[in-house]
Amino acid sequence: MIIVALTDIHGRTERLSDLTDELAAADLLLLCGDLTNFGRAPEVEAVLAAARSHNPRVLAVPGNCDHPDVAAYLVREGVSLHAAHVIVNDAAILGLGGSLPCPGRTPNEFTDAELASFLSQAAAGLSHDMPWILVSHPPPRDTAVDRVRSGMHVGSHAVRAFIEDHKPVVCFTGHIHEASGMDSIGPTKIVNPGPLHMGHYAYAEVGRALDLVEIRGPR
Numbered sequence: 001m002i003i004v005a006l007t008d009i010h011g012r013t014e015r016l017s018d019l020t021d022e023l024a025a026a027d028l029l030l031l032c033g034d035l036t037n038f039g040r041a042p043e044v045e046a047v048l049a050a051a052r053s054h055n056p057r058v059l060a061v062p063g064n065c066d067h068p069d070v071a072a073y074l075v076r077e078g079v080s081l082h083a084a085h086v087i088v089n090d091a092a093i094l095g096l097g098g099s100l101p102c103p104g105r106t107p108n109e110f111t112d113a114e115l116a117s118f119l120s121q122a123a124a125g126l127s128h129d130m131p132w133i134l135v136s137h138p139p140p141r142d143t144a145v146d147r148v149r150s151g152m153h154v155g156s157h158a159v160r161a162f163i164e165d166h167k168p169v170v171c172f173t174g175h176i177h178e179a180s181g182m183d184s185i186g187p188t189k190i191v192n193p194g195p196l197h198m199g200h201y202a203y204a205e206v207g208r209a210l211d212l213v214e215i216r217g218p219r
Contacts, residue, residue, distance in 0.1 A: 001089040003133070005202040006051075007032035007174025008195035010065065011043055013050035015199050022201070022216075023054035028088055032174045033063030033097055033137025038107065041073040048077060059086060063137045063175065064099035064106040071097060071108070081135050083118040085126055091206055094122040094168070096136040099175055100156055116158035123166065131206060132168035134188075139173040144183040145192035146176055163188050169210040172202055182215065189213050 004019070004026040016023065023029060029051060036043040044066065051058050061082045062071040074080035081095020096118050098108040110118070115138065126132070139146040139155040140163055146155025154176065163171060163185045170189045180194030193202040193215045200217035204210065 001027045001091060001206050003028050003030060003204040003206060005030040005032055005172040005193060006196050007193055008034045008177060009047055010034055010037040011039055011047060012197045013047055015196050016050055016054055018199055019201060020054060026055055029055045029058045030135050030172055031058065031060035032135055032172050033061050034065045035060065036066050036070060038065050040067045041069045044070040044073050059093060061095040061097035061135055061137055062108055063097060064102060064108045067107045083121040085122050090130055092126050092130055092132045094132060094134050099138045112156055112158045115156050119158060119162045131208060132166060134168040134171040136171055136173050137175050139175055139192060140185060140190060143190050144181050145173055145179045145190055147179050148176060149178055169206060170204060170213055
């Protein structure tokens, strides 16, 4: 299965046209949160329509900069992964939206205990006989992808604990714009492609395991 993951779109979909071939060739397009810039249902409707114009096979989580009705819209459209899972090509795709509280406060924030509860809901009933793919807007704590410019790690302990316990083959994340890159927690690859306006995206090939994962785009 070929996956393309995009994060931190913030309503800016113009770079999608640069990725037409890559998006069309994917078996699944994952949107990893902050689809809008403090937007609501009309704004996410436009983002989702733009993504679907390149590939109809879209799944998404809301980010901390998406108002709660963005999450509700994703549920109505049948594309939401937040606190839920979907089986695609014999792989489990699990999702977590929102983030921990931010210094400037944003409309979709949760405590770490709440994030842990959402992850538990997402995993409910799943078997480890298939590969798990985690789509988490908040990154796991103490990795290369949760470090802000000051050097401080601001990721979620709950996300890290979930990864350590369940060992998904890959976690696609975002939220920390300046922390684009890859890291690992045990066998799990952690991937933050960086905001879409930079032209970057994550490309992965997943079979029974993670066969390939890369961050692609202009250098």
